[in-house]
Amino acid sequence: MKVDQNILVLGICIAMQTQIIQGCRNGWLQFENSCYLLSKDAATWAEASMICIDLESRLAAVETADESNFLKAEAHRLNAKSFWLDGTDLEVENVWRWTVNGNKLVYLDWGGHEPNQGTSANCLTMWQEFGYRWADEPCRNVYHFVCEKRTPVGDNEIIG
Template sequence: MKPWVFLVSALAIKTAFVTIYLVALLSQKGDQPTALQQAFTEWRCSSAEPQGKERGWMCCPKGWKRFQKKCYYISDDTMSWAESVQNCTGMGSHLVVINSKAEQVFVSEEIQQSSRGPNFYIGLSAEKVGQWQWVDRTPFNVSAAPETTLNNWNDVRCEHHYRVCEAAAVTV
């Protein structure tokens, strides 16, 4: 048997088991599926990084990108700020909240690869001038802001822009 035939067969079997396991897990009675799980039917799973004795799969909806324990959606259409907030919420997510330099680098690289345009909404806004707050209600910490090294955040007018949504990856 040729090695590539074996690898393709093994991958197909592995994919089938993961799909069956994911479907069984997501359809268990008694567990309330998350809004993200309710919004999507197609998923992409990859092996989770081992943490202690736990091993499993981390899954994101098809078309989303996984980084660490989160899933990210880079939009291909533009909307207003309010529509962007609602769109992400409707998919069981929220506009991205940048928590680390590594996350900022990942999001920046994904945006650059998308070649869609220069402006994307993230989950940072100011209801009053200079009082920035993330959509998850955590205050903006200026001294911890990752944009100081990448210099790619801008305070733009709330017109129609692309958006980056974020949600916790589903672990199975």
């Protein structure tokens, strides 16, 4: 019986450890089922995308008003001019898609008169002058960025 209790305790400890590991890493912020990193560094849209991939994440795809409000609040706190998001209309002008999944943007949070720069601006930002609502900007510009990593839900693995 003592051995069975030890195995049960070990199993519970491993499950609890797995739960901790699945949370956001240091410096990232949790909202719903994702972890976010609002960068302190700046990069072009393509560079930002690669940095996020190197961090095992992607540029953020904002799909709900709640998610947008969370990111706006964090952006206000950091007070940076602009943050790159995952959206682009590089393939077809004025057809905005998330590169992470190819889906058209359904939830929209454009600032006044945006998108407004046509073929010269094909990448999506949260723009400070619009209260961090969205704007289209030239992809070569250098801004801060938001990385997003989805967190596993209920996939605790028992090891051993």
